[in-house]
Amino acid sequence: MARRNGKGEERMPNGSSDLLNAFRHGSPEAFEAAFETLFHQHQRAVYGWILRIVRNPATAEDLTVETFWRIYRARDSFQPSRGFEGWARRIATRAALDWLRSARPETELPAEIPAPATADSAVSAEIRRKIALAFQRLAPKLRIAATLAVIEELPQKDVAEALGISVAAVKLRVFRALRLLRRDLQQQGITS
Numbered sequence: 001m002a003r004r005n006g007k008g009e010e011r012m013p014n015g016s017s018d019l020l021n022a023f024r025h026g027s028p029e030a031f032e033a034a035f036e037t038l039f040h041q042h043q044r045a046v047y048g049w050i051l052r053i054v055r056n057p058a059t060a061e062d063l064t065v066e067t068f069w070r071i072y073r074a075r076d077s078f079q080p081s082r083g084f085e086g087w088a089r090r091i092a093t094r095a096a097l098d099w100l101r102s103a104r105p106e107t108e109l110p111a112e113i114p115a116p117a118t119a120d121s122a123v124s125a126e127i128r129r130k131i132a133l134a135f136q137r138l139a140p141k142l143r144i145a146a147t148l149a150v151i152e153e154l155p156q157k158d159v160a161e162a163l164g165i166s167v168a169a170v171k172l173r174v175f176r177a178l179r180l181l182r183r184d185l186q187q188q189g190i191t192s
Contacts, residue, residue, distance in 0.1 A: 020080035046092050053096040067092040093162045100140035134184040146177035
């Protein structure tokens with residue numbers, strides 16, 4: 001577990017399994033040191049993951065802090081043998097989903113979806129705005145699945161792990177989201 005440095009202070013072991021065990025089972029000092037190390041190691045990845053979901057940098061920063069607060073409080077449910085990254089990603093996804101459920105519609109997504117660098121000139125700002133509005137009207141669980149699987153092009157297995165559902169459930173949510181988006185866009189006068 002934790003080792004003493006030359007000053008008699010506890011320091012974290014180098015091995016990742018030792019780090020994870022100290023996070024879960026360590027003394028209060030070892031736990032604090034392990035948590036700090038895990039925070040520094042995974043902060044960027046958690047922020048990036050949340051940003052993919054909420055599409056707002058300031059909100060992603062706030063939710064990253066919330067995620068690590070949830071991780072801190074949930075250490076008793078952590079299983080070192082299963083690894084930290086997937087567990088942290090599931091907690092981050094739940095934090096983002098909670099935010100999406102409670103957020104006011106005008107803060108959920110930018111008013112426009114930014115055009116890709118190689119944007120087709122036929123895709124106007126108005127169409128991007130209508131797509132963003134259609135996304136806002138989706139139920140949060142469908143929106144997250146569609147955002148991660150379709151917009152971010154993540155493998156469905158990764159999306160399933162992050163959402164804590166099966167790959168089949170991801171496929172179903174994406175199918176439903178795309179069907180609802182298509183219907184919404186048709187009602188707005190946009191056809192494929």
